[in-house]
Amino acid sequence: MRRRVFMKAGALSLVTMGLSPSFLRRSAYAMARGPAGKGRVLVCLFQRCAADALNVLVPFGERAYYQARPGIAVPAPKAGAANVALDLDGFFGLHPSMAPLVPLYQRGLLAPVAAVGSPSNTRSHFDAQDYMETATPDVKGTTSGWLNRYLAAKGTCEECLVNGKPSAFRAVALTAQTPRILEGPAATVAMDGLDAFALRASNPDAAARIEALYRTGQADVVHASGNEMFEAMKMLRAANPQQYAPRNGAQYPAGPFAQKLRQIAQLIRADVGLELAFADVGGWDTHVNQGGATGQLANRLDEFAKAIAAFVQDLGDKMGDVTVLTMSEFGRTVRQNGNGGTDHGHATTMFVIGDGLKGGKVHGRWPGLAPELLYEGRDLALTTDFRAVFAEVASRRLGATALDAVFPGFNTSSAGWLGIA
Amino acid sequence: MAALPRDLTEDQQALQVLNRLAFGPRPGDVAAVRAVGVDRWIEQQLQPESMADTSAARTEAAFALLAGSPAELMERSPPPAIVARQMQRAGDVPTMDDSARYREMQRTQGQMVAQLQASRVARAVGTERQLEAVMTEFWLNHFNVFIQKGPTMRHYLASYERDVIRPHVFGRFRDLLGAVAHSPAMMIYLDNAQSMADSTHLTQLEMRARPNALGRPAPRRRAGLNENYGRELLELHTLGVDGGYTQQDVINVARAFTGWTVDQPAKGGPFLFRPGMHDADAKQVLGQLLPPGRGIEDGEEVLDIVSDHPATARFIVRKLAVRLVSDSPSEALVARAITTWRRTHGDLREVVRTLVLSPEFFARTAWRAKVKTPFEVVVSAARAMGAPVDTTPRSAAAVAQLGQPLWGHMAPNGWPDQARDWMNTGAILNRINFGFAVGANRLPGASTTNWAVAREIAQSPRAAQVDRVVLELLGGDVSPDTREILNTGAHPLGDAAAQQASAPAPRADTTVMNANANVSVNADPMPMRNGTAPPRPAAGPVGRAGAQLFRALPPLSGLPQIVALAIGSPEFQRR
Structure with missing residues (x-):
């Protein structure tokens, strides 16, 4: 890290001195935008249907928080007490179910972002997820997701090419169908699980014949896709990601979300050219009986936090090249409703996780929860556009340069960034 | 019409119409088309109203949850969320019985979604009015x-397909466009149902109350305009993105459609125009002035303007040519069909006729020029296997x-077609x-033993079976290599490669993944996914049905x- 910083400063100073032959200009630009290259992986995790940000990242320093949520607030930290918020900085705490993430925060790997989200005022899950995945709030017609535009804009580093082409596993969604966020021209693969990328015929004869049908014949898009598929299948078989048992004592909890993270770790270890992975997890739409320190939301957060902690532990020192980004389409109402739950709100919380980030600090300006400070009189106000976080991570952490193409209509200048990466 | 030169043989012409103007041949269809004559078959298909269609009637009977108007569907199968909200408002405390009833209601909603999806596959497989089904899709x-x-x-979708789209596929484009604009489904989907005059413009009601108010009174604050439908009407429904409209046109079109809303959607109510929401100030759309003081006529006039616009003729004709002829239809063909459009004022039957009776349609370059969509793969397989109509959710699950x-494409641009x-x-x-x-035999109704063809060739040598399967499923047209591979198993990779290719993956770690594991595609725009509530309300029953498709073959x-x-x-x- 130290050397990188030095080079960045060095190249820039050459420019300012007027010594800027084009190759130096290029490298200065690249450096200013951050390092790129093999092994940089972004893992996006979508909490679908609006996680209750205020009970995830608990503002226990706010009286208004406790006044608005008499039945479901998470109690403030107290030495020796169980089922209380886990103090991060004297004002914010993590939900007690997220205890596995506290060490990451202490080690500087975990950067929570408060009061972040989409500027759109929609409270529709459908619209808000659409906007977060296309990264074009209030614009419906966007045909591509921002992660796909990121892939297209970023290009593939030379060392990442497989037989001169981007790896078939460059971008993988562990979902049954390609998510909106990955829609677009760059090739991606969506699969429920690693063992799904296989021929289902259980006899070698049938498998060999179908491959031969695609290996012969004309050079058209159908045959070409077939050839690529069989190459990818061979590659996956040779790399055999499933051989990698969790390392460093990592223990993934049961549950589909944790298993997806485990498989993403296996793909990273198997070195199949993965640059982007996506998984989603539902169960956050807690309109009724969401609970406080324990209960429904606590149970969801338990798997969520354990899975992420296991993933980080599993990858160990690889976390310098891996960035985890969590998101949810909006937050929930500040006040609890008549059913011990919360309704659709506005600003939310994100987590950015990786080694070398400016973690160990809650990022984002806190707007406060006093009634007069609330968005439309009911919700946590927004102080950071989610695209500022996406853009900073894509640029500083992953080396993307053409940010305007990834986030059309958004001012991507670093002036609006939080300094997370 | 004078016979134009055609590249394809008679058999190929029959296959061409069955693959493009129908969802693929069933056993015996090629002979049947040849017996009628290709051109006469096309003519019959262009007149669906004169064809009996017993299959479609049977299909409809099998999907009982979809029968009736949206209001009847809502009455019969109310959405649990709305019932719960009503209870909450009434201050009722839910009982155990209510919980059970709630779960039952959720189950019914899942079944309704499954039937909506299944009925589209069933109709495409079974209907005699194949071209009408192709155009409806x-x-x-x-x-x-x-x-x-x-x-x-x-609750609105069965009616959207049955009452809004299908009756107009061989009518004038203006009528189809109007039916869509008057449909609750589209007004809700593109948010027009909520769009109203913003605070700087008078509504029709305000203008009626103060007929001489030319100055700006301070009208009460309103939520205001939603541009979503206005934009997509121009960009996706009519002119196309390069159709030469401006952002100001989008705004003014949206203003023209303020007040086009839905009467009590929670009761499945119909389209309704509300003068109290309608922006009645003057506006200019694509260079034409809409005078002040009007109501629903504003939107109707916009529909006239965009239907008559030359960019719309080009945009729609080209899209039809891409669906019916090839991914890159010739400019000459598009120009001829545009001429038909102009001459007939957007008569879709005549435009389709021009496209499919063209030499380009029967040209060698159009042969197998289209890649099937997943829907077309599943439906054409069911038809080729002579499968009866599937009334379970399983075939639709295969499509998913x-x-x-x-019904699962989230963005308004629809599925791609190239x-x-x-x-x-x-x-x-x-x-x-x-x-x-x-x-x-996992595709319902498609059985390799009950297949009429199978009964004829069950005892034949492999070579004869291959010939017949190639004829029935691949139109008899494959390379010698393909035939050889099907026949003998000899292939360019050699035996060693074959063994390697099919060896099961080594597995040190035996974590068992989802049984319904599947791989999906990045086709530009995206499929359905978790929307309103976990667990997925729409994909639920279909997801389970889909799980069986690839499992332990x-x-x-x-x-x-x-x-x-x-x-x-x-x-x-x-195809």
Whole structure:
């Protein structure tokens, strides 16, 4: 890290001195935008249907928080007490179910972002997820997701090419169908699980014949896709990601979300050219009986936090090249409703996780929860556009340069960034 | 019409119409088309109202949850979310009985979604009015709506297909466009139902109350305009993105449609124009002035303007040519069909006739020029296997598994229709596995033993079986290599490669993944996914049905293997 910083400063100073032959200009630009290259992986995790940000990242320093949520607030930290918020900085705490993430925060790997989200005022899950995945709030017609535009804009580093082409596993969604966020021209693969990328015929004869049908014949898009598929299948078989048992004592909890993270770790270890992975997890739409320190939301957060902690532990020192980004389409109402739950709100919380980030600090300006400070009189106000976080991570952490193409209509200048990466 | 030169042989012409103007041939269809004559068959298909269609009637009877008006559906199967909200408002404390009733209501909603998806596959497989079904699918996709847009959308969709789209596919474009603009489904999907005059403009009611108010009174604050429908009407429904309109046109079109809303959607109510929401100030749209003081006429006039616009003729004609002829239709063909459009004022029957009776349609360059969508793969496989109509959710689940969940396209642009959009590694793998699944009798109704063709060739030598399967499933047209591979298993990779290719993956770690694991494709825009509430309300029953498709397929040999390979082959992916 130290050397990188030095080079960045060095190249820039050459420019300012007027010594800027084009190759130096290029490298200065690249450096200013951050390092790129093999092994940089972004893992996006979508909490679908609006996680209750205020009970995830608990503002226990706010009286208004406790006044608005008499039945479901998470109690403030107290030495020796169980089922209380886990103090991060004297004002914010993590939900007690997220205890596995506290060490990451202490080690500087975990950067929570408060009061972040989409500027759109929609409270529709459908619209808000659409906007977060296309990264074009209030614009419906966007045909591509921002992660796909990121892939297209970023290009593939030379060392990442497989037989001169981007790896078939460059971008993988562990979902049954390609998510909106990955829609677009760059090739991606969506699969429920690693063992799904296989021929289902259980006899070698049938498998060999179908491959031969695609290996012969004309050079058209159908045959070409077939050839690529069989190459990818061979590659996956040779790399055999499933051989990698969790390392460093990592223990993934049961549950589909944790298993997806485990498989993403296996793909990273198997070195199949993965640059982007996506998984989603539902169960956050807690309109009724969401609970406080324990209960429904606590149970969801338990798997969520354990899975992420296991993933980080599993990858160990690889976390310098891996960035985890969590998101949810909006937050929930500040006040609890008549059913011990919360309704659709506005600003939310994100987590950015990786080694070398400016973690160990809650990022984002806190707007406060006093009634007069609330968005439309009911919700946590927004102080950071989610695209500022996406853009900073894509640029500083992953080396993307053409940010305007990834986030059309958004001012991507670093002036609006939080300094997370 | 004078006979124009055609490249294709008579058999190929019959196959061409069956693959493009129908969802693929059933056993015996090629002979049947030849017996009637290709041109006369086309003519019959262009006049669906004069064709008996017993299959479609039977299909409708099988999907009882979809029968009736949206209001009747809402009465019969109310959305649980709305019932719960009503209870909450009434201050009722839910009981155990209520919980059970709630779960039952959720189950019914899932079944309704499953029937909405299944009925589209069933109709495409079974109806005699094949071209009408092809065009209905085309226009449902052109005027895409999304099933998870709110809890009331699903109640409107059966009617959207049956009453809004299908009756107009061979009518004038203006009438189709008008029916869509008057449909609750589209008004809800593109948010026009909530769009109203903003605070700087007078509504029609305010103007009526103060007929001489030319100055600006301070009208009460209003939520204001929603541009969503206005924009997509121009960009996707009519002129196309390069159609020469401005942002100001989008705003003014949206203003013209303020007040086009839905009367009590929670009760499945109909379209309603509300003068109290309508911006009645003057506005200019595509260079034409809409005078002040009017109501619903504003929107109607916009529909007239955009229907008559030359950019619309070009945009729609070209899209039809891409669906029916090839991914890159010739400029000459498009120009001729535009001429027809102009001459007939957008008569869709005549425009389609021009396209499909063209030499380009029967040209060698159009032969197998289109890659099938997942819907077309599944439906054409069912038809080729002579499968009866499937009234279970399983065939529709197969379509979803291949990457095209019906009613499940979220963005308003609909599914893509070109080869590059549907072909990639994940897609090919799914299609190959789908072939294996059909060989293993997993597609409902498609049985390799009950197949009429199978009964004739069950005892024949492999070579004869291959010839017949190639004829029935691949139009008799494959390369010698393909025939050889199907016949003998000899292939360029050699035996060692074959063994390697099919060896199961070594597995140190035996974590068992989802049984319904499947791979899906990145076809430009996206499939349905978690929308309004966990667990997925729309995909629920279909997801479970889909799980069985690829699960633990048996070894395939003999005739079932030949069928599986044919359906998974590159040739079957084209039409």
